[in-house]
Amino acid sequence: xxxxxxxxxxxxxxxxxxxxxxxxxxxxxxxxxxxxxxxxxxxxxxxxxxxxxxxxxxxxxxxxxxxxxxxxxxxxxxxxxxxxxxxxxxxxxxxxxxxxxxxxxxxxxxxxxxxxxxxxxxxxxxxxxxxxxxxxxxxxxxxxxxxxxxxxxxxxxxxxxxxxxxxxxxxxxxxxxxxxxxxxxxxxxxxxxxxxxxxxxxxxxxxxxxxxxxxxxxxxxxxxxxxxxxxxxxxxxxxxxxxxxxxxxxxxxxxxxxxxxxxxxxxxxxxxxxxxxxxxxxxxxxxxxxxxxxxxxxxxxxxxxxxxxxxxxxxxxxxxxxxxxxxxxxxxxxxx
Ligand code: TRP
Numbered sequence: 001x002x003x004x005x006x007x008x009x010x011x012x013x014x015x016x017x018x019x020x021x022x023x024x025x026x027x028x029x030x031x032x033x034x035x036x037x038x039x040x041x042x043x044x045x046x047x048x049x050x051x052x053x054x055x056x057x058x059x060x061x062x063x064x065x066x067x068x069x070x071x072x073x074x075x076x077x078x079x080x081x082x083x084x085x086x087x088x089x090x091x092x093x094x095x096x097x098x099x100x101x102x103x104x105x106x107x108x109x110x111x112x113x114x115x116x117x118x119x120x121x122x123x124x125x126x127x128x129x130x131x132x133x134x135x136x137x138x139x140x141x142x143x144x145x146x147x148x149x150x151x152x153x154x155x156x157x158x159x160x161x162x163x164x165x166x167x168x169x170x171x172x173x174x175x176x177x178x179x180x181x182x183x184x185x186x187x188x189x190x191x192x193x194x195x196x197x198x199x200x201x202x203x204x205x206x207x208x209x210x211x212x213x214x215x216x217x218x219x220x221x222x223x224x225x226x227x228x229x230x231x232x233x234x235x236x237x238x239x240x241x242x243x244x245x246x247x248x249x250x251x252x253x254x255x256x257x258x259x260x261x262x263x264x265x266x267x268x269x270x271x272x273x274x275x276x277x278x279x280x281x282x283x284x285x286x287x288x289x290x291x292x293x294x295x296x297x298x299x300x301x302x303x304x305x306x307x308x309x310x311x312x313x314x315x316x317x318x319x320x321x322x323x324x325x326x327x328x329x330x331x332x333x334x335x336x
Contacts, residue, residue: 001124003037003149004035004036004037005037005146006036006037006038006039006143006144006145006146006147007032007036007037007039007145007146007147007149007150007183008038008039008040008041008140008143008145008147008180009025009039009040009148009149010040010041010042010043010046010084010137010139010151011025011028011039011040011041011042011043011065011231012043012044012046012047012050012058013042013043013044013058013061013062013064013065014047014050014051014057014058014061014201015061015064015201016061016064016068016201016208016209016210016295017065017068017069017208017209018199018201018206018207018208018209019190019199019206019207019208019209019246019249019282020189020190020192020198020199020200020206021068022072022190022209022235022237023188023190023249024151024188024189024190024294025149025150025151026069026072026074026322027151027188028183029069029074029079029149030072030073030074032149033074033075033078033079034078036147037080038078038079039079039080039082039143039145039312039335040069040074040079040080040081041082041083041084041139041312042062042065042066042080042081042083042084042085042305043139044062044083044084044085045084045085045091045122045135046057046084046132046136047061048128048130049126049128049129050129052128056202061270062083062247062305063298063301063302063305064210064334066081066301066304066305067152067210067293067296067301068209068210068293069081070296070301070304071209071289071290071292071293072209072289073294076304076307076308080308080311080312081304081305082109082305082308082309082311082312082313083305083306083308083309084139086309086312087142087309087312087313087316088313089142089313089316089317089318089319089320090135090138090139090142091135091138093096093124093137093138093141093142093316093319093320093323094131094134094135094137094138094321095140096168096324096327097134097137097164097168097205098131098134098322100164100167100168101134101163101164105160105163106130106133106134106160108158109133109157109160110156111133111153111154111156111157112130112132112156113132115129117245122174133156133157133160133161134160134164134167134207135173136157136160136161136292137160137161137164137165140157140158140161140180141161141164141165141177141178141180141319142315142316142319142320143202143315143316144178144315144319145178145180145183146178146180147180147181147182147183147304148180148181148182148183149182149183150182150183151189154182155182156179158180158182161180161182164177165177165178165179165180166179168191168323168326171306172326172327172328173326174211174322174326176322176323176325176326177318177319177323179202188249190245190246190249191242191245192205192206192225192242193205193206193219193220193222193223194205194223194224194242194325195224195240195242205301207219207220207282207286209286209289209290209293210289210290210293211286211290212290213283216282216283216286217279217283219281220243220246220275220278220282221275221279223242223243223246223275224241224242224280225241225242225271225274226240226241229271232267232268232269232270233267233268234267235264235265235266235267235268236264236266236269236271237265238261241264243259243271243274243275243278244261244264244274246278246282247260247277247278247281250278250281250282250285251277251278251281260274260277261320321336331333
């Protein structure tokens with residue numbers, strides 16, 4: 001079989017996936033899986049850096065996330081879905097990489113910096129949390145990943161991983177680790193239904209792939225539009241109007257959408273008409289996903305995860321061997 005470029009992404013299993021994930025990564029993964037050797041990691045170890053006091057929440061969501069993957073069309077024959085905690089080599093690689101990163105370098109990581117501020121750790125930053133970018137470098141390098149299709153907030157992680165790779169290869173005079181690149185342009189971003197920041201589970205402003213028709217409808221009808229669009233005859237704003245952002249992302253008739261935007265901006269088009277259209281569009285998008293999801297047994301989902309983990313385990317193990325070999329940790333009897 002021809003050798004394909006390895007792509008790897010991951011999700012922390014802290015909740016079910018939503019339309020923001022669909023726009024930001026799932027859609028892209030479905031497109032990539034036939035052209036790349038694609039690994040999709042359920043990052044339960046990384047999730048525990050945040051939820052170590054509530055491991056049940058992480059465990060409960062591993063299969064939920066897997067169900068979301070399969071329901072949107074990620075095909076376990078084409079993509080390797082695996083669970084991070086089942087790959088012990090990742091922890092070993094992390095240990096060796098820790099030597100190659102300084103504390104001040106980790107402190108400068110903008111994503112970690114923002115998370116530290118947001119979590120209000122003060123002086124008590126857990127070491128595991130602080131070092132998760134090093135463990136992410138292990139995730140990326142273990143599979144000889146070349147492409148990491150992630151959003152902007154993850155770019156500092158790829159940068160750090162590449163620094164570790166260069167440092168490792170130089171210090172141990174090897175080329176066993178590969179640098180990786182992001183996949184620019186592939187990643188979209190979806191606003192929350194409240195118009196704030198991005199759709200996210202923790203902000204409670206997302207529409208989930210598993211939401212019922214009633215909940216979807218309720219969320220669509222509560223969407224932020226243009227607060228100054230009071231009477232139907234008033235001209236309305238398209239920019240910053242969440243209903244239009246969602247139509248941009250999910251409504252396929254682009255000519256009709258352009259006409260609706262013109263109509264809305266000049267006045268005479270009510271929010272309710274638009275919301276009803278969006279509701280129809282989203283219902284028909286989500287219905288097959290929800291139905292497929294409901295038909296997946298936990299037994300089957302677990303099987304997929306364990307099969308994927310088996311494969312991932314042997315690939316990562318091989319890289320770990322090369323890494324130990326490069327460092328010179330080789331206690332094979334043949335050497336003595
Ligand atoms: N940090 C990523 C997130 O929060 C998840 C993740 C863990 C990841 N390891 C990875 C993404 C490796 C890409 C590559 O979404």
